[in-house]
Amino acid sequence: MVTKYDIFEYVYEKGxxxxxxxxxxxxRKSDAEYHNIYKMLQELEKGRFVAKNEYGFQAVRSTKNxxxxxxxxxxxxxxxxxxxxxxANIAGFIHEAISKPRFSIxxxxxxPRTFAKYVxxxxxxxxxxxxxxxxxxxxxxYNQFLKDLTGLFGFSLIRPKCPExxxxxxxxxxxxxxxxxxxxxxRRYVEIMEEYEIKFIHHSLNLEGNPITLPDTIxxxxxxxxxxxxxxxxxxxxxxxxxxxxxxxxxxxxxxxLTKESILNYHYLAMLHRPEIAGKLRTVPxxxxxxxxxxxxxxxxIGPELDALLDEYNSFASRKKKTVKEILDFSSxxxxxxxxxxxxxxxxxxxxxxxxxxxxRAERFPMLDxxxxxxxxxxxxxxxxxxxxxxxxxxxxxxVILYNLKSMNEMMQ
Numbered sequence: 445m446v447t448k449y450d451i452f453e454y455v456y457e458k459g460x461x462x463x464x465x466x467x468x469x470x471x472r473k474s475d476a477e478y479h480n481i482y483k484m485l486q487e488l489e490k491g492r493f494v495a496k497n498e499y500g501f502q503a504v505r506s507t508k509n510x511x512x513x514x515x516x517x518x519x520x521x522x523x524x525x526x527x528x529x530x531x532a533n534i535a536g537f538i539h540e541a542i543s544k545p546r547f548s549i550x551x552x553x554x555x556p557r558t559f560a561k562y563v564x565x566x567x568x569x570x571x572x573x574x575x576x577x578x579x580x581x582x583x584x585x586y587n588q589f590l591k592d593l594t595g596l597f598g599f600s601l602i603r604p605k606c607p608e609x610x611x612x613x614x615x616x617x618x619x620x621x622x623x624x625x626x627x628x629x630x631r632r633y634v635e636i637m638e639e640y641e642i643k644f645i646h647h648s649l650n651l652e653g654n655p656i657t658l659p660d661t662i663x664x665x666x667x668x669x670x671x672x673x674x675x676x677x678x679x680x681x682x683x684x685x686x687x688x689x690x691x692x693x694x695x696x697x698x699x700x701x702l703t704k705e706s707i708l709n710y711h712y713l714a715m716l717h718r719p720e721i722a723g724k725l726r727t728v729p730x731x732x733x734x735x736x737x738x739x740x741x742x743x744x745x746i747g748p749e750l751d752a753l754l755d756e757y758n759s760f761a762s763r764k765k766k767t768v769k770e771i772l773d774f775s776s777x778x779x780x781x782x783x784x785x786x787x788x789x790x791x792x793x794x795x796x797x798x799x800x801x802x803x804x805r806a807e808r809f810p811m812l813d814x815x816x817x818x819x820x821x822x823x824x825x826x827x828x829x830x831x832x833x834x835x836x837x838x839x840x841x842x843x844v845i846l847y848n849l850k851s852m853n854e855m856m857q
Contacts, residue, residue, distance in 0.1 A: 452509075456509065456513045464478060540552065559580075644812065688798060729743060753781050
């Protein structure tokens with residue numbers, strides 16, 4: 445069913461005046477749908493999204509309309525049904541909920557079914573993290589997309605303070621549940637991992653500026669169809685990261701130790717489209733693009749610091765009993781230290797995510813993906829930060845882990 449937002453996106457993209465019949469044909473609808481589409485064009489005209497002239501209907505260029513168009517394009521790129529999320533009531537709910545580290549139905553004057561509906565819609569797209577089902581508690585990460593979405597409906601979104609209390613108890617509970625479910629049905633676990641692999645590849649490379657959309661990533665990696673209008677390097681970058689991801693998953697399943705050689709191999713596979721640097725430690729200075737405050741190791745310290753970090757890892761991995769807090773503390777330290785060392789000319793961050801996922805998978809956490817809603821928070825806690833803060837990253841990783849555990853457990857039940 446075509447909606448007014450679908451029509452707006454099409455008309456805004458085209459730019460020129462379009463007759464209603466042209467829009468009917470563009471959406472491959474029958475003449476019987478002409479009246480409904482014309483009615484929606486009139487509604488868009490009333491809201492000053494489009495203007496009618498002697499040649500048909502044309503998009504109105506304005507800050508608000510540009511924002512709406514960008515929101516819809518973001519949704520399309522990430523397989524979000526924009527017709528579900530472009531809702532003033534949901535925007536109001538986000539505005540009220542985001543200031544709370546955790547919230548439940550008692551924090552809102554909402555019908556329980558309405559509350560459950562909003563939670564379901566937002567969590568489906570990784571924009572809300574469910575903390576518990578009974579009672580239903582959740583948290584919403586702050587990000588620019590939600591700021592733009594709520595702003596479209598007249599709400600201002602203020603970045604909340606970092607929560608002091610983490611989610612260690614919830615992680616412990618969900619982790620025990622996961623181990624029991626996996627023992628019963630390991631085949632389903634493998635299937636789910638494969639389903640989420642493509643999402644992680646898309647999200648991870650999107651953080652590095654790769655322009656491919658999630659639908660095109662699925663088309664490329666699952667259907668083996670190369671989308672049009674993508675550069676050869678863009679396609680190869682995605683295909684190569686899948687090879688590195690699969691190697692990491694295989695190594696973690698076989699419980700192989702993480703070594704300098706395995707790290708170099710992941711980087712080599714991920715960067716095959718740049719053979720001159722693939723799997724090779726850098727011999728020149730580098731810096732983080734867009735963040736001069738982020739300090740990386742000098743060339744002469746790469747080897748010694750990497751060896752020291754791997755010694756720390758071996759000591760940690762050899763310990764038989766570790767608390768959830770100890771695992772999170774070390775994972776955050778390991779992630780930030782490897783990024784500080786920055787051993788490669790390029791591809792450091794995607795490699796960091798792979799080996800951090802490896803570490804967490806080895807410690808019983810089924811790492812599937814970094815949910816869409818947490819990507820910005822993750823980035824601002826790592827190479828986007830002015831100062832290194834392992835505690836801040838630990839809180840982000842806690843929400844990532846909890847999202848993965850709950851997603852896995854709910855799909856395996």
